[in-house]
Amino acid sequence: ICGSFARIRCLKQQPCYLKCSPEKSASFFSKVTYSWFSRVITLGYTRPLEREDLFELNESDSSYTVCPIFEKQWRKEVLRTQERQKVKASFHKEADTTKPSLLYALWNTFKSVLIQVALFKVFADILSFTSPLIMKQMIIFCEHSSDFGWNGYGYAMALFVVVFSQTLILQQYQRFNMLTSAKVKTAVNGLIYKKTLLLSNVSRQKCSATHGHDIKPQSPLVCSFSNSDGHFSPLARAGSSSASRGGSPCICYTNKCFSCN
Template sequence: MILTCLFIFLQMIHIINYFVTSTEVKDFVYLLTRILYLITTICILWLINYDRLKNIFSSGLLFIYWLLVFLATIPDLIDYSVKIYQQIQSVSWWIKFITACLQFCVVLCLFIANCFAEKYNAPEATLHERPLVPEFYVSFPSRILYSWVTPLILRGYRKPLTEKDCWELPMSERTVSVVDQVRNYMKGWKSNTQYEKISMKKIQILDSNSLEDEHRNLLNNIVSNYVFIVHDLTQKKVYLKPTVDVNESSSKNRKTSMFWYALFCAYKEKIFIGALIKLVHDILQFSGPMILKLLLNYFTDLNKPKWLGVFYASLLSIVVFCQIILLRAYFHCQFLVGLQFRSAITGLIYRKSLKLSNASKQETTTGEIVNLMAIDASRFAEVTQHIHVLWSGPLQLLIALILLYREMKFSIIPGVTLLFIVILTNLYLHRIQKKLTVCTKIIDIFLIDFY
């Protein structure tokens, strides 16, 4: 906080020096840069206070901001160092040079400070409790490089891991919370829960000694049919209202009853974050060849300055590094969503299996329930890893065609035609393979039943 305020003070000195200086030629870009620094740093102050209120131990936005500011101050410092002998008698230039040096030191300290996280005061764990997973309180570089997993890997290398060696998940990531979050988006869950609570309160008014058996039947009807209960205190009777016909519900209610709709609505924020990371990765993926083209053109012209070639080479390395980081972050995000999908489906199937009646248990075998929890639930987890290819694939194809057209014009038509023919052929063969797989499974089941 103190270093950030000092950085703001240095920017104010730069702005005052700009207006006080007596030189006739004034650089407007210099003034605009300092104003932008001042505005963004004030926003950073607000962000620091917000992170502390939300118990955020390390902010990735702050880390990236001070990294970019640190990289932006290096050319200024080099420029002032080169002109030190030319402007040695200018007082205003010396003020700029001293403030630039101080600014570089302050920004370097701020960048180093944001490489570490705030101190985490772990609560005292009992014998049956495990420490919280470090991902939520380690620094941002540790999160993007996954160095917080290294102690667990080394521990597993030395000895076999047990449940006590693993970390404890936060309450929001546990299966109970995941299942409840999905159930809240399913059709009529909140309203049915309210009706059930009202019915339970009315049942408590009844005489428990004389109507014990009747209570048990009523509770079974409430759980299975979600009916309304009306109690008459004078006659000691219970009347049941007819249940609501599900077929008369509107199309909107039918849409919300879809399981996939509830599943994706529960984690739409994480899915959108994964889509954003994938979009940035795809853009950087096509930026690499364009930068490489500029670098090759640089070697053909010997009159270009050397710093331009160094800039292209550095930019190409940074782009490749960012691609790797973003790709790992994308798969990490999608794997987490897939695990939450699998946990939600498994938990819902397990809860439903506990409520099955005797007639339903005769129609549904234990093997079918196990297959739903083990195989079908894992398929949802696999879908999340490549779900964004549905829009990312056509986008990459479109960008590639545009770039090829800029370089080769209409010469790309034969290659593009062959590409589309191969795509259609693969789709046709995939359908045939799918039909053959289904037929093979049916034959296997028939042979098992026959023998």
């Protein structure tokens, strides 16, 4: 175990030969269009990419930053569960079998990003509801040609702004969603691997058919997270089908307005 931690420490202290990511210094337009990554795509088209061609991960996205924060929240959740068990045991004879909640620890670790992802999805759904309403006004304007001409230009410009904004927000939603999913899997996998290093020989023999294979006990848990899709978070799963659900009331509202007219 000491040798494993020593190797991890040596890896952490090794100098980084990768280049810093230009995403930090890129402009807003470059981040939205991913033009800062165009050079790597062009280089990969001409020849196979090498390690020196890639960029270093952002510090906030690396395992050195994500794993310690999640481990801190997990320890808080374990202590909170133990204190609650002691309090219940002092009043009741039956022991409390409540276990620490992994989802609660994940929520405390990534709640700011998850809320941001949820807000992006809400704004995108609002804009998707607004587009048919603008199109309805454009159809009414075409049917009544006696109206002022500037109304049509206004409706066209408003529709362009709404659709363009919806595309940008959905792009940011997908980006933060996939990034949060990768952080969650990194944090959980890091905690599982660290727990495996602390297992006793008896526990290892129970979990592994071959003595000394540290990778065996956590393989099913790691694979379950690694094989999960990008929409890991419950907020993303709930919002993935919200567009189809949000289109139904929009169509009903539009049909009702047409029937009234």
